[in-house]
Amino acid sequence: MKIFKNKTFISVLYLILAFSLGFCIFACSVFSTLRFTLFNSGFLSDTLNQTDYYTDLCDEITDSLMDIGDASGLDKSFFEDFVDEVLVRKDVQSYVDAFYSGSKLEVDSSNFEDALRTALEQYEDENGLDESDFSEENVDYFVEEASKIYVQNVEINYFPMIQKTVMKYTSKLNVYITVTAIITLAILLILIFTNKWKHIAVRYIYYGTASAGLFMLIIPTAVFLSGVINKITILTRSLNDMYTACIQSVFMVILIVAVVLIVISAMLWILHNILRKRVSN
Amino acid sequence: MKKLFSIIISALIVCLSCAGAFAAGINSSESSVLSSMRTPANMKGNSVYVPSSYINQAEAYFNTIDMTSAQAGKINGIISQGRSFLQSTGKSSLKELSASERKTLMGYASSAAAVLNLSAAAGSDAEDIKVISKDGEVIVDDSGNIIKTTGAQQSVAPYVAVSVFAVLLSFAGAGVIYSRKKSFVYEEIK
Amino acid sequence: MKKSSKKIDKNIKKFIIVPIVMCIVMCIFTAAVFYPNISFAVSIGNMFLSDKQVDYSKSYENIFVPTDNNSDTIDASEIEFPSINKQFGEIRIDKRNVYAKLFFGDGSVPLRNGAGVYAGSFIPGYGKTILVAGHNNTYFNGLKNVKKGDVVKVSTSYGNYEYKVTSTKIHNADSKKSYDLKADKENLILYTCYPFDELGLTEKRFFVYADKISGPQIVGLYD
Numbered sequence: 001m002k003i004f005k006n007k008t009f010i011s012v013l014y015l016i017l018a019f020s021l022g023f024c025i026f027a028c029s030v031f032s033t034l035r036f037t038l039f040n041s042g043f044l045s046d047t048l049n050q051t052d053y054y055t056d057l058c059d060e061i062t063d064s065l066m067d068i069g070d071a072s073g074l075d076k077s078f079f080e081d082f083v084d085e086v087l088v089r090k091d092v093q094s095y096v097d098a099f100y101s102g103s104k105l106e107v108d109s110s111n112f113e114d115a116l117r118t119a120l121e122q123y124e125d126e127n128g129l130d131e132s133d134f135s136e137e138n139v140d141y142f143v144e145e146a147s148k149i150y151v152q153n154v155e156i157n158y159f160p161m162i163q164k165t166v167m168k169y170t171s172k173l174n175v176y177i178t179v180t181a182i183i184t185l186a187i188l189l190i191l192i193f194t195n196k197w198k199h200i201a202v203r204y205i206y207y208g209t210a211s212a213g214l215f216m217l218i219i220p221t222a223v224f225l226s227g228v229i230n231k232i233t234i235l236t237r238s239l240n241d242m243y244t245a246c247i248q249s250v251f252m253v254i255l256i257v258a259v260v261l262i263v264i265s266a267m268l269w270i271l272h273n274i275l276r277k278r279v280s281n
Numbered sequence: 282m283k284k285l286f287s288i289i290i291s292a293l294i295v296c297l298s299c300a301g302a303f304a305a306g307i308n309s310s311e312s313s314v315l316s317s318m319r320t321p322a323n324m325k326g327n328s329v330y331v332p333s334s335y336i337n338q339a340e341a342y343f344n345t346i347d348m349t350s351a352q353a354g355k356i357n358g359i360i361s362q363g364r365s366f367l368q369s370t371g372k373s374s375l376k377e378l379s380a381s382e383r384k385t386l387m388g389y390a391s392s393a394a395a396v397l398n399l400s401a402a403a404g405s406d407a408e409d410i411k412v413i414s415k416d417g418e419v420i421v422d423d424s425g426n427i428i429k430t431t432g433a434q435q436s437v438a439p440y441v442a443v444s445v446f447a448v449l450l451s452f453a454g455a456g457v458i459y460s461r462k463k464s465f466v467y468e469e470i471k
Numbered sequence: 472m473k474k475s476s477k478k479i480d481k482n483i484k485k486f487i488i489v490p491i492v493m494c495i496v497m498c499i500f501t502a503a504v505f506y507p508n509i510s511f512a513v514s515i516g517n518m519f520l521s522d523k524q525v526d527y528s529k530s531y532e533n534i535f536v537p538t539d540n541n542s543d544t545i546d547a548s549e550i551e552f553p554s555i556n557k558q559f560g561e562i563r564i565d566k567r568n569v570y571a572k573l574f575f576g577d578g579s580v581p582l583r584n585g586a587g588v589y590a591g592s593f594i595p596g597y598g599k600t601i602l603v604a605g606h607n608n609t610y611f612n613g614l615k616n617v618k619k620g621d622v623v624k625v626s627t628s629y630g631n632y633e634y635k636v637t638s639t640k641i642h643n644a645d646s647k648k649s650y651d652l653k654a655d656k657e658n659l660i661l662y663t664c665y666p667f668d669e670l671g672l673t674e675k676r677f678f679v680y681a682d683k684i685s686g687p688q689i690v691g692l693y694d
Binding site for chain 3: 064123237
């Protein structure tokens with residue numbers, strides 16, 4: 001096997017291995033980032049808590065309820081302090097949990113409806129309204145419509161449509177992460193154990209790590225510098241806050257991983273020089 | 282099918298949002314687009330029309346811009362392609378279109394927007410369509426109902442949000458994008 | 472000495488250039504493999520980007536400036552056509568205590584602040600249908616007293632219009648008989664939720680139909 005003694009051929013072979021190592025590190029890092037961010041219920045819940053999502057959502061529900069109140073003979077003040085943030089938080093959290101656990105996505109609006117009926121009865125008493133001032137049927141319809149508004153706002157629309165895909169890829173991502181991690185490890189072992197001189201092995205590992213780090217750096221840098229996140233057009237403040245925060249966090253994680261990879265590669269460079277000096281000596 | 286119409290018409294309107302800011306009346310380019318919009322698509326002998334409420338909205342918007350003949354040419358080209366495509370599907374109504382056919386229709390709209398480097402459309406819930414020009418002005422605000430319940434808007438914008446996820450995943454270069462995206466498009470225009 | 476510095480140079484070049492080249496190859500490889508997905512996603516994504524951030528304030532723009540113009544016609548070039556959520560006029564029925572700011576579009580901003588013209592209908596003077604919505608609890612509460620023959624006044628920056636009420640009707644919200652958006656005759660339709668002054672909500676709407684009696688016709692609309 002004369003070819004394996006050819007120095008150029010061996011170098012090319014190792015460069016290909018280093019490239020594969022870089023690509024696997026990159027893929028493994030991206031899959032892991034996705035798995036622990038977008039495909040993780042804790043990440044979404046934390047984002048909702050960190051942004052003003054609940055406060056904005058309560059305001060939006062209140063505004064919509066006031067609109068329907070304007071067509072239903074109710075004073076604006078009726079809905080002013082009606083929406084209960086604690087209930088909204090509980091219902092949104094249940095919805096997010098159901099989304100990530102693969103359960104049926106539905107909002108239980110019974111607590112909201114009960115509170116609304118109680119408030120309506122109180123309103124009738126306070127304003128001296130009797131049965132001649134309303135029909136039960138129309139009040140029921142009002143409660144039904146108000147409840148729809150509540151449910152539509154609590155639901156994160158289109159989540160039902162992507163739920164199956166998220167479930168499917170959550171398990172697939174675990175496999176992808178494992179496979180890329182195993183390949184990465186295998187290439188590392190090949191590089192280490194097939195090189196007599198360890199500084200050469202370290203150099204090829206450096207190539208892989210540094211190229212993966214640089215590649216990962218490109219994406220978030222391009223996104224942050226282009227300001228594309230601030231250009232996203234989402235028409236409700238609550239969702240806008242949530243999605244921009246989610247996207248920012250994901251790219252920030254990618255950026256951090258990229259920086260870590262670059263720091264590791266810098267350390268490998270130093271290690272390479274130390275090992276090389278030892279060999280020279 | 283209101284939503285499908287809305288998306289296509291909205292996208293077409295979005296394509297025009299780079300036009301001059303203030304120009305009253307309907308010029309010949311705008312007239313040609315309105316006329317193109319009024320021409321039905323033939324689906325297996327059935328004529329499929331764009332609802333007049335959408336054409337009227339387009340006319341109202343055209344009154345606020347000044348469309349060039351080049352822009353009109355592009356838009357008419359897209360409408361014509363869309364019409365031919367509908368005819369070529371061999372289906373008798375929009376309801377019968379498959380997911381991939383709907384995706385193709387969506388592709389016409391989005392590629393036009395990309396070619397003209399404009400856009401910015403945002404939806405809300407499944408029935409609510411909103412289009413915003415590049416400078417943030419609302420161009421179309423259509424809940425799908427002509428007679429409003431109360432004017433109450435129950436709008437959130439998942440349409441946008443989902444696309445954001447798709448773009449995000451694309452940027453990440455993950456292999457999961459394709460099938461996710463397919464389902465997005467199918468549902469978005471459903 | 473020279474030899475050793477050359478070696479260092481070569482070493483640095485290797486350690487900088489090789490990862491950069493590899494990174495570029497990775498970019499090209501990834502772009503080539505995922506190009507159809509990336510380009511499609513980016514083109515769809517671009518549809519949801521705006522140069523300006525969305526304004527979440529509940530304020531609105533007012534382009535209405537009262538005018539004395541009562542001529543028979545007005546050229547389209549003299550009009551600033553309103554866009555969605557802009558106040559472009561006022562509507563009143565003096566006898567029935569109805570007064571509201573008039574907006575283009577009938578979403579939440581217009582209906583919280585006055586009455587709104589459906590964007591799929593037309594503005595006064597256009598010679599077509601003007602479909603106006605308002606809340607029954609606020610600005611359009613007075614519609615309950617409107618009678619045939621009442622005069623509805625609409626003021627805009629380009630002219631003042633009067634419409635005579637021809638009838639009032641109650642329709643279901645989803646009834647297509649309640650309006651004709653293809654009409655070639657200028658007609659004003661005001662509607663609000665029905666019944667009035669009752670607690671609750673129904674699918675019924677109260678419609679007021681009126682025909683134009685005066686006000687400038689917009690001319691020069693079409694080239």
